[in-house]
Structure formats: C-alpha cells, structure tokens
Amino acid sequence: MEAKSLGVIGGMGPKATSVFFDMIIEQTEADKDQDHIDMVILNHATLPDRTGVILGKNGELFLKAVAKDLKLLESSGVYNIAIPCNTSHYFYDDMQQMTSVNIINMVDETLKEIHNRFGEHCKVGILATNGTVSSGVYRQGCEQYNMQLHEPDAAVQEHVMDIIYNKVKRNLPVEPAEFEGIINHLLIHDECQCVIIACTELSCIPIQNEVAKNCVDAMSVLVQKSIELSGKRSISS
Template sequence: MREKGQKVLGIIGGMGPRATQLFYKMIVDKTEAHSDQEHLNMIVLNHASMPDRTAAIKSGDVEELYHKLLHDAKFLEVGGADYIAIPCNTSHLLVDRLQKNLKIPIINMVKEAAMSIYCRYGENFKLGILASDGTIKTKLYQNECKALGIKTVVPSEKNQARVMKIIYEGVKAEKSVDMRELYEIEKEMKEAGCKCVLLASGELSCFKEINRLSDFYIDAMEVLAERAIVLCEKTLK
C-alpha cells in the first residue's frame, strides 16, 4: 500500500467497533481534501474479538491482550503503515511496551490528549476524567496530567458506575441512555471545580457525537485523529 509521497496510517480497531467507525469518520471529516486521492491512506484492522481491556486489567493478567495487540501492530507494520493509532484509551497501558518491539511509532493518545489540554489551558486547573474502570484504575491520564501540572478529578464510586453504564449498557449494547445519568456526573465535576472534562473512552466519544455534548467535554479520540492527520502530512480543515 506504500506509495511515494504518501504516508499510511495503521489503525488497531475493534475496541469497540463503533469507536473505530467514529475514528475513521473523524479522520475523513477533518482532512482538507477535495478528491479521493487527497485523503489519507489507512489500513483499518477491526479486531472486535480482542479481549476486554478493563476485564484484563481487573484480573491482573494482560498478557493475552498484549500479545494480540503486538501481533496486530506488527501486521500493520509489515503491511506498510508509517504510524499506528489505537483508538482505545485503556489499551494504552501497554503502548510503551508495544513500542519497544516495533520499528514504526504508535501515536500515544494519552500523551497527545494531555498535551493538547495543557496547550489550551496551561497548568494549575482541574480536569475531570471520564473513562472506563480500567483506564481510571491504571491512572493513565492522572499521571500524564500530573506531570504537566494539571490537577485531575475522577468520579465518585456512584458516578463511576454511571460512566460504566453509559459505556457498556448504552453505547456497546446499542441502547439509549437516560441523559440524567450524565447530568449527575457533570454536576459532580462542576461542583469539584473542573474547567472541562476529558472523555477518555471511545464509547464516550460516540456518546458525545450522538448527543451533541458541549465544549465542556474534550474528546481524547478527536485529539488522536487530528494528530494522526498532521503526522501523516495531510492538512487539517
């Protein structure tokens, strides 16, 4: 698939499929292009049978997940990808380990999202983080933001259960969600003094698009899409 003068983006998707679909759409919609040929060349690997990331983290055994991700990454590398994007926040627990075994770079969504927020707001403010139990437990975003001087707030146990309900019983199950669930979470974040909230789950990215959430919510996957376009030498709209 490699062509002279054209970068190729490899995507490890399927975690979940709707999030991957949205990520692809984001890249197409955000690329300045006036013909098919001006769009970004991509290899989309929709590995829907990948083990559940949060379940793997909670069990303490991520080896199966790691080896399947590495197999997919090497598949994309051999297939001609110049960069790899993984539109799944929780799997970024393994990105540094994966990178050591690859010749091409993985675009780190956690680092890119944290830096984007830092560039927008600076330091010494509070950022709410909405994510799966696995992402929250591993403190991926909390640690990255702390290094940049950004204070983070995660939901209470009751509201974290609401976040998981939106992700698993809502988006993944393809069912509607009572918006009052989100309003309770948002109320807590605002009362805690959060200037904005980071959506650090692909399903929450889907939820944001479906429900047209306000700019109070920053989408980590959207940051990843924009960074992928720039790195692959295309122009953002």
C-alpha cells in the first residue's frame, strides 16, 4: 500500500499531542526510520478552549482559528488529518467543509470499534470534558449504532473535569488508581458494559489491563486508523 503523509492538528492539549505522536511511533511496524509515517504536526496550543466555546455558543472563534491550520496542512500535501481532541469533533462537519483533505472522524471510528466489540444495545459510559458530553456527539453516534450512552452523574463528572483541567493540563501527576476508580464506578455501579475514554488528556493516564479490557480509548482508535490510512501496518494488527 502506498505510504501517505499525515497531518496533525495538536495542542489540545500539548501533552495529549505528545502522547499521540509517541503512540504512532511505538505502534507502527518499522525496522528503520524510513518505515515510519511522514507527519506534519501543528501544536496549536493557543486554540480557544473547546469546552468554553461550545458552552458559550462561540464556536466561530474556534473555527476561525483552526481554519488556518487546515489550509496549512492542505498546502503541505498531507493525505489525511488527525485531530487528537474529542471535544473539537463537535465541529467536525464544519472543519471538513473547510478542506479537501480527509479528516479522520475519531468519534465515529471509536463508536464503530465499540459496536464491533460489544454489539448493539450495550450500555456505554463516557468519560470526557463537559464540552464533549454536552455537545451530544457521542450520544447521537450511539443512537445511530443502537447503543445506549450513559453520562456520569454530576459528582463523577466534576471529578473527571478536575483530573483533566487541574492535573493533566497542568502537568501534575494523576494516580492511575484514582482514574481506575471512576471507570470501575461506571462499570460496576452504573452497570455499563463499556467505557469510552473520550478525552485525550485522560488517554495520558496509564491503566491496568484488567480495567482497560472494558474500555475503548478514542485516542488509541485514532492512532490505529491514522497508521492504516497512512499505508502502514500497526504492530497490534
């Protein structure tokens, strides 16, 4: 398969972009430098906060800022664009209309993976920013695949936002057990069959395999699809 370059709009946040890049490198089947994917990464950290513009109904601020990134990546000749930020996918249709380059739909690819693994009518918990949850992108997607989305109660959601904004984005350590406790609450107390890790900051937190087996990490899904569309093989495939 022909090798194709990948564009990345990052900076949402910078740590998550760094983890995404590392995962691409680690999971691409390669024996030498030349076997890896050519990538153009824009670490646009000053993009407006996605949750803020969604809740404040100021989406045009984000779209105006990201339009320059899309044009720059298109002019660089990339074949696909990955955006490792779940909340930004609220604007997916608007962004795709701004460029002729395919933008990988992380939300839809994640829901396809859940549907393939857990089937129709499964109850799916979501761990994400307030912006992603309130935007309804995962809720609408679950309905299309005949799956039931379960949103955390207010206390759990507040805890999730605290981890994202007051710890990971500030580059402060997070105890994996703290995050695993939230996941297990959704799996056991709320009786979800699967939990979507739908924030790339949360994807930066390592979790045990026993917990991870009932999770689908949207960033991991984006990594696998990015490798595939770039004409490379994944180590896990």
